[in-house]
Amino acid sequence: MHTISFDTSFDTSFDTSQVLIDGQWRSADSGQTLPLENPSEGTRLTHIARGNAADINAAVVAARAALDVGAWGRMTATERGRVLSANGRKVLENVDMLAH
Known part of the structure; x- marks a missing residue:
């Protein structure tokens, strides 16, 4: 039998309480966060932003605009x-x- 080990450390030095939309970090519209847990150990790693429909819509609008007028869309x-x-x-x- 083979044993596989994984490094389960998680870098919590960056802010995970915001969403990235249109190149800008901002608070989620809900103002809420969700716990992020390591499923192999059941330990809490950090909290992440809890986005909602408004965040999704803003991200879709930004992505559409980037495609329509950005370099990617012209390729x-x-x-x-x-x-x-x-x-x-x-x-x-x-x-x-x-x-x-």
Whole structure:
């Protein structure tokens, strides 16, 4: 039998009580947070923003605007594919760092 161990530490040095919409961190419309727990240990890691329909709508509007007027929307499918492939390569190159 093989034993697999995982680093279950969680970086709580950043503010998780806000949502990121249109490139800006802001409080969730609900003003509420949810506990984020480590399911393998049952321990509380931090609290995260509890977004609601208003937050979702704001994010969708921002994403639509970014697509309509931003660089991504002006790219061809081939160009977008190249960007995604390059990002995928970066993830694979840094998989160990990203996993922890």
